[in-house]
Amino acid sequence: MSITNQQVNEHAFLQMMYEDPYFPNHVLDKGTEILRRLCAQIEAEPPADLTKLYELTQRATEEFNALEAEFEAADSEIETTAREEICEEFCFIADAYGFEDAAPEELTASREW
Template sequence: MTISHRIGNREVAEHPFLQGLYADPYFPDEILDRGRAVLWRLCERIEDERPSDLTALYALTHAATEEFNRLEAEFEAAGSEIETVARDEIAEDFWFVASSYGFADADVEELIATRDW
């Protein structure tokens, strides 16, 4: 499934965000869809704003991480949570986004530094 016609980076547009979590029934698809939308919006913002350095990129990824923070309550209400497997999958997708837009030197922990999960 491709994301949005607004995404110009073909590699990103074709990436199956959160794929490993969709395979596990512990994570509700409807909430994962919201998480995937967070990542798509992050990509759109990167393409629109074109961050010139890691500081600018981190500002965008921190905002997206805050959106994931708000999803945690939805996961919990559905009997799930953003636990170790989910944290790793989400972090990997954040790093994929950063590296796909030319920031392969981004620190994955800094990309999601504002997380509370």
């Protein structure tokens, strides 16, 4: 998956979580893949408006929902700090692709964590 947005390419996704040993790197790697795949989807088929962006972010959020079981299996969870960082990453992506008006709550509205 090729991403051309320089701001995204220079960004270290989930960095604070990687720095905390409570969060397993192998699960964080999957989270990073979800976020990078979202960026690739936005570049491949740029959303025409916020509604279309939200459709893409909801799919990515549902992938994070599925990761919760893997966090739990590794004696971890998507707790408050993780929730905030993941949501900030969705906001970063929206901003990086010109959707500065995206509502943070809407970007991850289908989250179960």
